Every structure is written in C-alpha cells, then in structure tokens.
Amino acid sequence: MDNVILSIRDVRVVFQDDGFTALGGVSLDIGENEFVTLLGPSGCGKTTLLRCIGGFEKPTSGEILYKGQNIIPLPPYKRAINTVFQRYALFPHLNVAQNVAFGPDLRGEDKKKTAGEVSRMLALVGLAGFEKRKIASLSGGQQQRVAIARALINKPDVLLLDEPLGALDLKLRREMQLELKRIQRESGITFIFVTHDQEEALTMSDRIAVMRAGEILQLGTPEDIYNEPQNAFVADFIGDSDILSGTMIRDGLVHFLGCDFRCVDSGFGENAEVDIVLRPEDVKLKPIDDPVAGVPQGVVESLLFKGVHYEMKVRVGESVLLVHSTHARSVGTPVKLTVAPEDIQVMHKSDCSTDVLKKHADRAK
Amino acid sequence: MKKNKALLVPFVLWAAIFIVVPLMLIVWYGVTVEESIPYTEIVLEDGTAAFELTDGTVTAERPQKRTVVSLANFRRMLEPTYLKLLLRSLKIAVITTLICLLLGYPVALILSGKDFRRPGLWLMLIILPMWMNFLLRTYSWMSILENSGILNSWISSLREMFPAFDEFLTQMGVGKKIIFLYNEKAVILGMVYNYLSFMIMPIYTVIEKIDRSLLEAAADLGASPRKSFLRVTLPYSLPGVLEGVTMVFVPAVTTFVISQLMGGGKVPLIGDIIQNQFGKSSDWHFGSTLSLLVMVVVLAFMGTLNRIDKEEEPVKEVRIL
Helix, strand or coil: CCEEEEEEEEEEECCCCCCCEEEEEEEEEEEECCCCECCCCCCCCHHHHHHHHCCCCCCEEEEEECCCCECCCCCCHHHCCCEEECCCCCCCCCCCHHCCCHHHHCCCCCCCHHHHHHHHHHHHCCCCCHHHHHHHCCCCCHHHHHHHHHHHCCCCCCEEEEECCCCCHHHHHHHHHHHHHHHHHCCCCCEEEEEHHHHHHHHCCCEEEECCCEEEEEEEEEHHCCCCCCCCCHHHHHHEEEEEEEEEEECEEEECCCEEEEEECCCCCCEEEEEEEEEEHCEEEECCCCCCCCCCEEEEEEEEEEECCEEEEEEEEEEEEEEEEECCCCCCEEEECCCCCCHHHEEEECCCCHHHHHHHHEEEE | CCHHHHHHHHHHHHHHHHHHHHHHHHHHCCCCEEECCCEEEEEECCCCCEEEECCCCECCCCCCCCEEEECCCHHHHHHHHHHHHHHHHHHHHHHHHHHHHHHHHHHHHHHCCCCCCCHHHHHHHHHHHHCCCHHHHHHCCCCCCCCHHHHHHHHHHHHHHHHHHHHHHHHHHCCCCCCCCCCCHHHHHHHHEEEEHHHHHHHHHHHHHHHHHHHHHHHHHCCCHHHHHHHHHHHHHHHHHHHHHHHHHHHHHHHCCHHHHHCCCCCCCCCHHHHHHHHHCHHHHHHHHHHHHHHHHHHHHHHHHHHHCCCCCCCCCCCCC
C-alpha cells in the first residue's frame, strides 16, 4: 500500500494479572486518510488494539510504526494521535469551549486564535453557539460531538474512535455516521474506528478488519467482507446469512441441501467438506409448479414484514433458510429455492464452523 | 410522603432538645450578667433583722443576685487578653490545617494511584490509631516527648554511642535534655497527629472517584503527568480538600485538651479559657459570650469555604507553580 501512516506489526498483548491473551499477534497497515474499522464481538481485542495505538496499553511484543517510527515507548501525550473515548471522557468541570480548547491550551497557543478554532470546530460538528454550555447540560449525542471536536482541534494525523456511537439512538447514530464520514473526507485525517455494529462498519469504512479472539480473521473492503467472507464466523458476523454445511464435488459444483449446485468457486479439491454462505436476498423462491428441476423444495414457515422487504423462514428438510424478498408468500406455501452460481460463497471449514453451524441449526428448531 | 415525614419527628425533637434549646441558652447566658442587688441591713422595731433595698422596699429575705441583660461581657471579650488568645488559636489552627494538607494530600494521592496495591490496608493503618482513645494517644506523645521521655533517652544513648554526634549536638547548642513539650510546636504536633486522618480521608475519597478515562483523555490531548495533575486531579479534588480543611480547622480552633496536655498550660487557647469559665471561674455568662465569639469565627470561616466551593466559574486549572 502507498502512504502507509500506521503499521501494526505482530502486536501481542498478554495481560499480566491473568495471563489472558487479548491480542495474539496482529498485523495491519493503515494508509493516510483511510477509514479503517476494527469490527468484532466484545472481547475480541479491538479496543485493546486501539488502546495500544493510543498509548494506553503497552503491547507485550510487536511494533507499532507511525510514519516509520516505533511509537510503543512513547507515552500517550507524546503521540500525534487523538482519541474519542467510548464514554467521551469530557471534563465536567470545564464548559464546552474549555473542553475543546484543552489541547491547544496545553500547547500554550494564542487564546484568541484558539477561541476562533473552537468555534470553527463546534460548527463543524454541528454545535455552533454551544461554547458556554456546561457538559452536564448536553445530550449524549451532543457530548459525543464535543468529544470529536476536542480531538479534531489538535489536527491529529490519526484519530482513534472507540465505539463512539454506542450510546446514541438509531436515528442519531445514522446521522452521526454520515457526519463522521464527511469530517473524515474533508479533514484528510486517518480514522481508526472500533465497533461491534456490522452495519455501522459497512456504511462508513474504507476497509474493515473483522476480529475474533485477539486475531484479525479478514481484512478487506466492506464489499469484499460482505460478498466474499473467508470463513463462517465472518459470514455470520456481517449481515444476515444462511450458513450450511456442504461438499465440494469438484471445481464449480457443490452439493448442499440435498442437491447439486453450479458455483464459481474452485481449488477446494474433490469431495471436500466446506461451509456454504448464502445471503438471504440471493435466495430466490419459485412456485412449486415452476418447471425448474434439481432444486431444493421447502415450505414457508414464517413471514415478517421488514419495511423494504419481507423476511421469510423456509424449511428445507432439517434446515431453515432465511430469505429476503419483496414478494411475500404466505405461511405454509410450498416453494422451490434457486440460487445463482455467483451468489454461492464456498468457504473452507474453520475452527469456528462448528459453533456457527450449530447456531444456524438451532434456528431450525 | 406523609409517612416519610413522620420518620423525621424523632430527629426534629432531638434537634430541638439537644441543639436549639442549648444554643438559645448559650445566647441567653452570653448576653446577660449576674448582678448583686445593693441593700442595707437594718434591724426592725421588733428586733428582727431585715434588708432595705435602694428603692426603700424592705424584705425579710437577704436579696439574691439577679440576672440582667448586659453587653458587659462583650466589652470584656474585646480586651486584648482575649483577642490575643483568639488570634493564637486561629494561628495554631491555620498552621495545623496547612501541615495536615501538605502531609495528607500526597498520601491521599498516592493511595488512590492506580498502581497502588491494597490501598484498603494502608487506609486501615491510617484510621486504626483513631480508634484508640484520644487522651491515650495524646498521653503517649507526652511520654515520648517529655524531658525524661523515650525520645530524649534515645538521643542520650546515641550520644554515648557516638561521641562525634554528641560533640556535634553540643556545638549546635543543644542541651543534654531537649525540651520538646510545653510550647506551641508541641501543641501543633499533637493537633496534626490527631487530625491528619480527617484530612486524608475526604481527599482520598474524592480523588479515588475521579474517572480514570478523564486522566487518559488529558494525556491523549497532550497533558504530561504534571499538567494532568494540575488540570484534572487537583481541580477535581478541591471539594475533598475543602471538606478536609473544615474537618481539621474547626476542631483545631475549639480544642482545649491538646493545648492543656501538650502545652502544659503554657500555651492557653481560646478553648482553654472557655473551659475555665465553665469550670474553675464558674462564670457561665462570660464563657457563653466567648463561645458565641468562636462560633461566629467558625461560621464565617465555613461561609467563606462554601463560597469557594460554589464559585460560578469552574476551576480551570489550579496554578501553584
């Protein structure tokens, strides 16, 4: 990659008190003005990685290179990196303007110039005129924006955001997602964003690192991660999915749900055990009297209206598939299921396959 | 709600009987004096003794003293003798408070540090002596410090063991027995020892509650540990400091036991004089007047502290360096 600003090399964190491995050797290159999201369930190590970059956690081993220099020995206050903390960590004894001016004041910058900057930053985050307000009088969303302004005013090259939208309601969260994306584009700052919300990650990121148990399972663009998940865990974590166990008969032909399907994947060998991911919107339902042959047949078990589409659960033998369609079929209707070859994602079995498959099988009960 | 109000009744009664009434009595005693009624002893025609008052009334009973409202005690209170005592009390209380603050703040800060292991044990060690009787603690100090006390006997043993040390002390003009007790310094030592934990506890409680993420945020924004202390920890701990100052200063102004024991009567404080009025001198009226004076001083002090606490403008940074 060109213009790598931050290079994380085999960073490992083992907590001393209990020997727990929070990060098991993570490597990641982040480019200038990139929006990278660390995505994963709680306890996957994403916040630990962010705290290592910010300087609040010291890795047991590994390097973090910032513009080529290893910054691990530097304390947080000597790093040109700022953080928006999970619960904002605003100073309640200071008002909004004093909070935002905290960084510039520390550097002894001109008060008048700082005051102008503060107003500009508050306007940028949509809080113009809030200078004299007390922190306690602000809503969660407003506090979050003050926290962003307080970090941005220092013109960091890298901004770390630790689940900053977690406390907001859905509508505000959507607005702030767009807002943050806009600020990132306009300011040219590299954003490293931590979340467990896959939708948030897909909306905002240039690249997503999906993490589990202290490791990065897959790194890629949102499209890659969604369309080409590398294993069952990623597929399950990102978006709704149907994950099934299957057999790769030969290149381009895979067997699952008791039928053979043409697919575009190859290189798995013959008769290999694999995991199959289908996205609910890629599974098409046909009437039972449709002439198409050699496809699974099932019965609609439930129907939910989801606004844009209907969500149906279709039972095929022992399995239950999630299907999204704009066309509703009433409960009890027998249907045929088809999937286009390019919509079948074949994955190697991995250590998390069993868990994910079990979870999906439980859905059938 | 009504039910809850009923729960207040015992407290209101308690407050009325044990706070309001005694306070009013003190005010009453403070603004009155005992006055003897002038009379002449006469012998009536039938040979019995009687007493004639100045207005000509004659009674068979010897007239008793009467209580009259008078500001005489207030005038007496303003005499230099008593004002000097008050000033000395204030001076010693201020010095005690400052020493407690200077000793107590770092202790509270260190105990609340995130790397400090088992702060509970250390707090326990600080509080534990306070569970012993106050007099016992002070008497222990006396047995350590008195002329033939532990400290002096240690020093003389050291002098015998190390002639050079002996010579050094002799050259410094230190006598064979060092007089530690019965001066202002001893009184201050006694007060600091007895009141120090009252300074540490409230400060510790406040600092310990400071959200760690605030300190991380300060560091993130470029604050060195020193700046982070001045800009976050110190402003945050001010309420604890004010509480600690109150809890040390108020008893220090009014105490009389410590000054009597450690000062040996050579460093009388306003509290000693008040105690005297109710004891030896048996002048409850003047004692009450002096009590009122101390009360006003304490109230004025607490009022000032409260105003600092509730300042409109939040403390931005405490500048001490």
